[in-house]
Amino acid sequence: MVRYRVRGGNALRGTAFIQGAKNAVLPMIGAALLAAKGRTVLRNVPIIEDVRRAVELAEAVGAKVELHEKERTLVIDASELTSPILPAEIARRFRGSVLFVPALLHRLGEAIIEGVGGCNLGSRNLDFHYLGYKRLGAVVNEGDAVIHVKASGFTGATLYLDTPSHTGTENLIMAASLARGTTVIENAALEPEVLDVIDMLTRMGAKISGGGTGFITVEGVEELHAVEHTVMPDRLDAGVFAMAAAITGGEVNLVGADLDHLGVVRYKLEQMGVEFADHGAVLHVRRDRPLRPINVITDTYPGFATDLQSPIMAIACLADGASYIHERIFDGRFALASELNKMGADIEVKENSAVVRGTTPLRGTEVTAHDLRSGIALVLAGLAAEGETVIESGYLINRGHSYLAERMQALGADVVQEISAP
Numbered sequence: 028m029v030r031y032r033v034r035g036g037n038a039l040r041g042t043a044f045i046q047g048a049k050n051a052v053l054p055m056i057g058a059a060l061l062a063a064k065g066r067t068v069l070r071n072v073p074i075i076e077d078v079r080r081a082v083e084l085a086e087a088v089g090a091k092v093e094l095h096e097k098e099r100t101l102v103i104d105a106s107e108l109t110s111p112i113l114p115a116e117i118a119r120r121f122r123g124s125v126l127f128v129p130a131l132l133h134r135l136g137e138a139i140i141e142g143v144g145g146c147n148l149g150s151r152n153l154d155f156h157y158l159g160y161k162r163l164g165a166v167v168n169e170g171d172a173v174i175h176v177k178a179s180g181f182t183g184a185t186l187y188l189d190t191p192s193h194t195g196t197e198n199l200i201m202a203a204s205l206a207r208g209t210t211v212i213e214n215a216a217l218e219p220e221v222l223d224v225i226d227m228l229t230r231m232g233a234k235i236s237g238g239g240t241g242f243i244t245v246e247g248v249e250e251l252h253a254v255e256h257t258v259m260p261d262r263l264d265a266g267v268f269a270m271a272a273a274i275t276g277g278e279v280n281l282v283g284a285d286l287d288h289l290g291v292v293r294y295k296l297e298q299m300g301v302e303f304a305d306h307g308a309v310l311h312v313r314r315d316r317p318l319r320p321i322n323v324i325t326d327t328y329p330g331f332a333t334d335l336q337s338p339i340m341a342i343a344c345l346a347d348g349a350s351y352i353h354e355r356i357f358d359g360r361f362a363l364a365s366e367l368n369k370m371g372a373d374i375e376v377k378e379n380s381a382v383v384r385g386t387t388p389l390r391g392t393e394v395t396a397h398d399l400r401s402g403i404a405l406v407l408a409g410l411a412a413e414g415e416t417v418i419e420s421g422y423l424i425n426r427g428h429s430y431l432a433e434r435m436q437a438l439g440a441d442v443v444q445e446i447s448a449p
């Protein structure tokens with residue numbers, strides 16, 4: 028059992044190092060399994076629980092993997108894959124497990140998916156993935172508990188996504204990279220992590236054009252080779268540390284954060300009274316005035332990232348007036364509201380919209396993280412609350428943020444991680 032204890036009241040000051048991106052490294056581990064020869068080296072790997080699960084899953088299908096935590100480096104030898112089964116006990120613990128399917132189909136001709144996990148955010152379908160595989164020539168059997176996909180070689184086709192799914196785009200690009208002929212993917216995702224994955228696949232020998240335009244063309248190649256690749260910085264981790272400065276009225280330098288990757292999040296925080304100064308690869312963030320309320324509508328990139336919706340809800344509690352938050356990506360992302368209300372917030376949720384009425388002083392209490400981002404939002408609320416906030420389950424936070432307590436402590440925050448027997 029992992030829990031975080033946060034004592035509020037300190038304005039954060041100092042330097043934080045932004046980790047490598049969770050949502051880039053997971054597809055990259057899946058991509059590494061496409062290389063039948065050589066060893067892949069991934070650098071700037073975030074040391075998070077999802078990466079540990081991905082290592083376990085890669086080993087379960089036969090890859091040899093070394094995670095060098097101190098060096099933040101993964102070495103993956105996928106020359107012998109031995110099992111097409113993504114076992115439930117690992118695959119159900121993280122969403123990234125779905126990103127192993129293209130490699131299993133190319134290398135072993137089948138994938139047996141005993142489960143796919145990830146944050147509990149309401150409905151999280153995979154129909155775009157399966158429809159895409161079918162159009163490329165696969166047979167998909169969707170049982171109650173197990174999904175069996177078979178493909179004896181893919182043939183290029185025109186694919187489309189009803190909405191620009193992040194992992195859906197990555198999976199279909201990986202499936203198309205070793206297909207015979209040309210694949211076009213319409214309405215593809217534009218997220219920076221998708222572009223970083225395209226960059227890695229291109230260096231592996233894939234022929235992909237149109238990344239970042241919404242229309243991606245992939246010319247299939249015979250084989251892909253192992254490469255070394257440095258994972259891009261995590262824009263969600265950067266957003267959270269910027270918001271930690273914002274909620275405490277602090278001033279921080281974020282090493283490795285890319286302001287462009289924050290998209291609309293940057294402008295919304297500026298409207299709330301947060302200042303950003305971009306000094307090359309170091310982003311300076313400060314807030315020295317009262318917080319103003321905000322309207323947020325989540326969207327795919329470059330819109331307001333749904334994964335930063337929970338953290339901004341925590342800040343909105345301290346803004347003077349009513350903030351409106353409309354969630355458009357996931358239908359179950361407001362479990363945070365009742366936890367913040369336990370801390371003294373005034374948040375009313377109606378379907379996919381929330382009204383946050385501030386300013387309400389927050390007080391520490393015992394609260395529950397329902398998913399990764401609501402967990403980190405409760406840490407932010409705790410930083411601004413009077414007294415102690417205790418957040419369980421810390422595992423969910425550790426799925427996506429590395430060395431959180433240490434990095435917060437370096438900024439002067441009173442954040443402690445406790446691990447106890449269940």
Ligand SMILES: CC(=O)N[C@H]1[C@@H](OP(=O)(O)OP(=O)(O)OC[C@H]2O[C@@H](n3ccc(=O)[nH]c3=O)[C@H](O)[C@@H]2O)O[C@H](CO)[C@@H](O)[C@@H]1O
Pocket residue numbers: 050053122123150151152153154155156190191192193194195327333334356357358
């Ligand atoms: C590991 C990873 O990269 N996770 C990210 C990824 O999740 P993930 O890739 O799962 O999110 P998607 O972009 O696929 O999902 C967005 C929406 O599309 C719907 N949908 C998706 C696929 C599909 O086949 N059918 C369908 O209906 C989902 O139910 C959801 O409502 O993007 C999300 C949205 O930016 C982020 O919150 C997650 O952090």
Ligand SMILES: C=C(OP(=O)(O)O)C(=O)O
Pocket residue numbers: 121122123144145146147148334399400427
């Ligand atoms: C929803 C998230 O992750 P996942 O897709 O891995 O569940 C997230 O990172 O907030």
